[in-house]
Amino acid sequence: MKIFFCPECGGYTLWPSEVCDECLAKLPADSWVEITEEELQQLEYIDEFEPGENIPTWEYEVLKLKSDSLESSREYNKTLLNGMGEKGWELVRITSMGDSKSDNFGVFKRSWSDKVED
Numbered sequence: 001m002k003i004f005f006c007p008e009c010g011g012y013t014l015w016p017s018e019v020c021d022e023c024l025a026k027l028p029a030d031s032w033v034e035i036t037e038e039e040l041q042q043l044e045y046i047d048e049f050e051p052g053e054n055i056p057t058w059e060y061e062v063l064k065l066k067s068d069s070l071e072s073s074r075e076y077n078k079t080l081l082n083g084m085g086e087k088g089w090e091l092v093r094i095t096s097m098g099d100s101k102s103d104n105f106g107v108f109k110r111s112w113s114d115k116v117e118d
């Protein structure tokens with residue numbers, strides 16, 4: 001099945017739909033991903049958690065890094081990582097995903113309270 005991700009609120013909406021279930025923003029036509037029933041169940045499982053008082057909540061972002069050895073790629077990655085750092089994002093790991101072993105992705109996190117402040 002397909003789901004749309006909402007760039008406005010970070011929520012997701014089951015296909016077919018043109019607007020976000022959560023915030024009613026118009027969904028970009030290319031902002032979807034094919035998922036399995038099991039993957040959908042995981043998303044729904046997370047939705048059911050209610051964060052308690054005084055429990056920090058985290059926001060995550062995944063960005064693609066340049067993976068070749070060119071000096072210009074190194075500069076690109078440095079600019080990207082420093083830019084994220086200035087916005088309060090901490091790089092927590094670099095990983096490849098799926099078949100494309102040559103592509104590296106940076107996984108970043110920041111606490112939700114940081115997001116509210118800016």
Ligand SMILES: [Zn+2]
Nearest residue numbers: 006009020023
């Ligand atoms: Zn939304």
